[in-house]
Amino acid sequence: MKVMNRTTINGLMMGLFLSIVLSTYLPPVMLAVVGILMVFVYRDRWTANEWPEKTFLGFIILSCISWVYNPSWFYWVPIGIIPIVMFGLYYSLSLWVRHVVKWSWPEVQRAYLFFWLAGLYVALIVIIQQIDWHVINNSLGPLMDFYREHRWESEHSVRSVGTSGNSNLAAALLICFALMSIYAMSVLKKPWQKVGAFAVFILYCAAIWCTGSRGAWVGLVIGMIVQLWMTGHRKRTVSITLAILLFVYLCPQFIPRKESLYATIEVRLKVWSTAFEIFKENWLFGVLPLHFGQLFAKMAGFYVWHAHNIFLGIASEYGIIGLGLFLILIFMTIRRARRWRKQANQKEEKRLAGMLLSLIIALLGHGMYDYPIIAPQVGLMFMLSVIMIHTQYERRCLCKPVWDEGSKAQVSEWAMLKKVITAAVVWLKSGPLRVLINLATGGYRKRA
Known part of the structure; x- marks a missing residue:
């Protein structure tokens, strides 16, 4: 492998994190840069039997088989190329993080704290989109026009879309940043830092409210429960969970867009039932993304991009084989995150394992009502958390850690x-x- 400057490597990783914050168009570009660098820089063996690389390779092979079995086109592009390229880029990203970046857990912590602060840009854009003030409109006019023109909402809405072009996708990003705020409160040392982290958490919650997403609150609560559970405070976790459920029961008016809840459920049930019919007709290999929308329009009479449920979406797009691959990946990630936490010798590292796992579970919880990881921004955030957990597990549990060298000499x-x-x-x-x-x-x- 050709030697790369550490500053360049760290700069590329920071650029990868910033691409998630700035625009939905940048993550594929940064992933492509990493993929090209891996081709020209990495000269060692490209592993195929490690986690999560084997899952990405499995989806690549499955996408090839699915497209050959049921060919389809998006304009003039074969639809099978799109998931093949994306999972190929995720595969190269995993190798990049493991063999080139080689971050220790303190470096991962610093990167995610930087990412957490960079997420304030998303929160501010979301909140500004709800403010009709000529001073802001004049000073930030071109920027706000850019995000306004690239909306991906299926209908006209006053809900904020942030930098993602879609309110639910913006909410998914904000969930993760809010969970990072909880982590920051637990690891930052000075009182003013803890107070500042709490204030940032409130700001992210306010931004989530501006998106009008109901599923985001479900994802945030589930993520908080997971993060608290991973701290080892079981009784505290149960008490807080019961308190949240009681609050929701006693104060249902806090549910955003409550008046349209039943209408939305009716539409979702129609989408889910049609998606399940598509899965039953293509249960083995699925129909792949984009082609799902084409088949859905023929069957239901209206167009949707995805199944609005993460597990049903994967099942209909990649079949029972793809759903099995995804569930195994989630199981192995949870298992390794727990083992990493148990092996860690510092509170900050234990909390880091809990925070990364909470991001994954929160997006899955949000995915019960949507399919956020299909989008480049949220998908990259999800896969980065998975990759970080597996690489840090290997550093801590499969290799002798650096902090153990002193005890090794004593032994x-x-x-x-x-x-x-x-x-x-x-x-x-x-x-x-x-x-x-x-x-x-x-x-x-x-x-x-």
Whole structure:
């Protein structure tokens, strides 16, 4: 592998995180840059039997088979190329993080704290989109026009779309930033830093409210529960969970857009039932993204991009095989995150494992009512968390960590001393010590 400057590597990783914040168009570009660098820089063996690389390769093979079995086009582009390229880029990203970046957990912590602060840009854009003030409109006019012109909402809405072009996708990003705020409150040392982290958390919650997303609150609560559970405070987690459920029961008016809840559920049920019919007709290999929308329009009479449920979406797009691959990946990620947390020797590292896992579970919880990880921004955030968990698990649990070198040296010295003592005891037993015992007990007999 050609040697790259650490500053360049860290700069590229920061650019990858910033691409998630700035625009829905940038993450594929940054992923492509990483993929090209891997082709020209990385000269070692490209592994195919590690987690999560084997899952990405499995989806690549499955996408090829699915498209050959059921060919389809998006304009003039074969639809199968799109998931093949995306999972190929995720595969190269995983190798990049493991073999080139090689971050220790403190470096991962610094990167995510930087990412957490950069997320304020998303929150401010979301809140500004709800403010009709000529001073802001004049000063930020071109920027706000750009995000306004690139909306991906299926209908006209006053809900904020942030930098993602869609209110639910913006809410998914804000969920993750809010969970990072909780992590920041637990690891930052100074009181003013903890107060500032709490204030940022409130700001992210206000931005989520501006998106009008109901599923986002479900994802945020589930993510908070997971993060609290991973701290080891089980009783506190149960108490907070019950308190949240009681609050929702007693104050249902806090549910955003409550008046349209039943109408939305009716539409969702129609989408889910049609998606399930598509899955039943293509249960083995699925129909792939984009082609799902084409088939849905023929069956339902109106067009939707996806199944509005993460598990139903994967099942209909990649079949039962793809759903199995995804569930195995989630299971292995949860398992490794828990083992990483148990092996970590510092509170900050334990909390880091919990925070990364909470991002994944929160997006899955939000995905019960939507399919956010299909979008480049949210998908990259989801996959980065998965990759970070697996790479840090390998550093902590499969390799001898750096912090253990001192104890390793002490163990080596003790092992050497133990060998010396053992050899001395054996010599005494076989020589002088045995003679003295025989003389004392009268068991010594002089040779004839």
